[in-house]
Amino acid sequence: MTRIGGTAGVPELEPEVFDDAIVAVSLTAGPDHRLVYLNDAFRKLFGPRDIGARAADAFTEPNAAPFIVMLDQVYADRIARQVTSPRTTEGTAPGAPGRRHFMYSASPVVSRYGAGVLAVAVDTTAQVDATERAEELSEERHRALRRYEALMSAVTQIVWLMKPNGEISELVGGFEEFTGRPWRPMIDTDWLEGVHPHDRGHLLRAWEEAAADPPSFFVCTFRLHTASGEYRHVQSRAVPIVRGGVAVEWIGATADIEDQWRNRLRERLLARVATVTAADDVPEAFAAVAAAVVPELTDACAVFLLPVPGPSGGGGPLTATRVAAVARPGLPELPPLANQTHTVGLIAQQVIESRRPRLLVFPSGRPPAGVVPEVSLSWLRTARATSLTLVPIVIDSAVVAFACAAGCADSPPPGPADQELLGEVLHEVREPLRQALELQRTRHTALTLQRALLTPTPRVPGAELAAHYQPASRTAEIGGDWYDALLLPDGSVTLSIGDIAGHDLDAATSMSQLRSMLRVIAFDQSMPHTPAESLAQLDRVADGLAIAPLVTAVHASLTPGRGGRWHAAWANAGHPPPLLLPVGGPPRFLEGTAAELPLCVAPTTVRTTWHHDLHTGDTLLLYTDGLIEVPGTDLADGMRRLALRAEAGRTAGMSLTELCAQLLAAVEDRRDDAAVIGFRPTAVAGVWPAGWT
CATH class of the missing domain: 3.60.40.10 (PPM-type phosphatase domain)
Known part of the structure; x- marks a missing residue:
């Protein structure tokens, strides 16, 4: 299969081969991206545009700016790019069909017009009824699919074809390199072993809903075990190919979206941490911290408050008080907060003294003794915990508390990225926690003075x-x-x-x-x-x-x-x-x-x-x-x-x-x-x- 890229030895692209394609195709040439080709599918999706115009002048919609930036990038570094999340056009251009949703990719090409960029857009608006789908199953659709496969081979994405009985084949490979597992020709329980345990049910439900009569567009985000040993978020999208009102096969693509997912998660968590500033007292502030990281980063989180002035004070064993605890739905009920002090175990002391997080991995429901109080250990056993992450909370160069995040219900241990983000979130709450602690100290001083008088x-x-x-x-x-x-x-x-x-x-x-x-x-x-x-x-x-x-x-x-x-x-x-x-x-x-x-x-x-x-x-x-x-x-x-x-x-x-x-x-x-x-x-x-x- 010839890869279009405009390098030496590669034939020039003839854009007219896309005249009858059902995907929208446009071709630009030169660094100012002169529009030299549009197919009919493009005009139907976006409306007519002036041939010969610069892309910046031809695409004047308010949300077209990222597309122009992508053209610049692809033309400059000759690396293909794609947008896998739906974009929207309001259809404001003359002759446009109205509000439509689409995804697009851009690839570097060389045509008779010179070096340029080939943009391919796929309409993801709600599928037409069965009759229209049957018409789309013409030979032209298969040719367009093969052309689209050639374009997609330039980007990091797995393209696959699956039959209703679960037989699946790769059109654009990459599964084995990504997961470290051989490609299996059948979707079965062994194939699902690579999916994160907490995502398997969600994935199956999403597929059942899409495959129901009539079949509809499938999209699902889930975690897949990778060759590096950690889980990464991927997103699979597929459309049914229908003949006679029956889905005879599904064409889909799976892309790694871990970076985008983690950036959105970081934004959500840091926004949630802002609620800590509304806390009226120290336990409420730490409860807001624990709630901010559950369930996105961990299944359960407890915070243990150290006595003032902290571990450096006095003799005797170091103690801590469990002041907050949060668990995701579906786990056993947490033991109540009893405001009791507990002796800090050796591992927790090492975390406090070193001011470094510590990950403990153990068999399901068998946490090591002495890490957390017995009341917490009993709950971890019941919740089938598999890991504990201890993170010190440092304010003004002193460890004032430590958080204990638990993976439960046979969850795999958190990866380095999860641990790093957990530490980042806890780092971000230093200032509101400092204010809550200072307020507590002021309250204690005022109360002591008041009661003395x-x-x-x-x-x-x-x-x-x-x-x-x-x-x-x-x-x-x-x-x-x-x-x-x-x-x-x-x-x-x-x-x-x-x-x-x-x-x-x-x-x-x-x-x-x-x-x-x-x-x-x-x-x-x-x-x-x-x-x-x-x-x-x-x-x-x-x-x-x-x-x-x-x-x-x-x-x-x-x-x-x-x-x-x-x-x-x-x-x-x-x-x-x-x-x-x-x-x-x-x-x-x-x-x-x-x-x-x-x-x-x-x-x-x-x-x-x-x-x-x-x-x-x-x-x-x-x-x-x-x-x-x-x-x-x-x-x-x-x-x-x-x-x-x-x-x-x-x-x-x-x-x-x-x-x-x-x-x-x-x-x-x-x-x-x-x-x-x-x-x-x-x-x-x-x-x-x-x-x-």
Whole structure:
């Protein structure tokens, strides 16, 4: 068979041999690609073009630019090229048939016009009905097929012919060189051995659908084992040759598309990794990392977080916590994340110390002991794992975690390209993971500061006093809430609760300053203050020192009196109102006649002190909005829910400590930190101060 290429000793191409071909053929000549020949099939597919015009002037469609570039390349290096994925013409040229789909190739040739490029396009639009297919089975189609075979021999593609009974023959060879396996004349189970186990079912289903009555165009992408020992993605396309409404044979081509497939996969994975930036905490960030690589690169992926500062710290065995795990559909259910630490095995330690990935291959369902925790090993056995790839995750020159990717259900081990891409994806998430880890460290610092300042409540004779604080469910929401209780020398008690705008370390620091200043103001009895005056003074100092942008607070003074009664006086600076649970009535909120401004807004505003008497068994609760605020609901609904829960707890005979803990535990998916402090008179405690009756 003569290969057309324009080299010495090769006859010139006579383009007229393609006059009756059913594939579209065009011929250009010279470096500016003058159009010297078009056949009728070309005009039917793309519309008429001017003979003698430059290709750039003849093909002016917006999507024709890649075709012009291909002409330049083929003319320059004399290497044939093809486009195997469908392209589309909208049929905007005069006389064009409308929107059509096609594939094309370009080969260097020499004709009577000199050196040029022969372009062949195949119409891949939906097949015509059986009658038209039968007409296409004329002798002309066979001649065109042989011509197309000659052109395709210049490119890396296997062209084959298959009969309905599975007999298959190569028209353009290359199978044995590509796979390292001899060509088999029959499609059978032995032939399928070379197909990746996970792709065999997909390949068979695609063929059955194409071969169904009536037969249709077949296209399938799958992995084929190569002579190098790894799998590469190939794409097979075939059309039926129909006689009398029956497919008598199939003509098809199989091309290596590994590079294109991997480039598209890399783009998809890196785009998916962008979701890590939306993670609110470290486990969520690592879960997004694991989800990004499953199932395209691995069947399952788990991430193990190392303790700060990492493997270089302290003595004793190195431990890690499994913070994320994802598996593809069809595998056994993963064990739940229990936030338990596990000793890191020797192989994982070597990966951490060397900062290099490690691939372990083993018999199906028999992973080596000690690589991952026993709970993970048990799952790997059940999932019939065959390989583990351990990849260190390095941030700021320190290994903060390692990923363990598993091939399961008898999967072949990943090839070098898969391992390289897995490492690249994990490398790309360093910055968002760094941000998540830094946010976690900031949260831990703020929480430590906050809890250090929220001291235990004092013992108050004649009353029960309890307080609880709970950080938010989400990493960012921490640092702004506080409570305080102070027993004064005269036997009275001050209660305070507040919330500072912001949920970070700055908010926690501001909280510590405001809490301390209010304690000083309340304790200084040389110049007694009402609650309103105490808040007004705090407002002026906080504003003058620019401690915080916005603060809400309730400050109350509780004075013991006759018969176990306590007198409550309080002021409210833009905070949710106190909740009273009276012994002899329904719960109610102690709201003033008008809401007053938060602190740090208008420091000269006049504030009001409100009063109420508490009797033995009454319960007074001060709380922050994290206890009543639920996204998407009205704040009044949250207050009603709080009152109902508090009343139910009091009715159930809960102690004040139990009641405060129960109120915090009842809030699901808390987006904000929350605090509550409660006061309940229990017995006779002294006398009323002078002036009160």
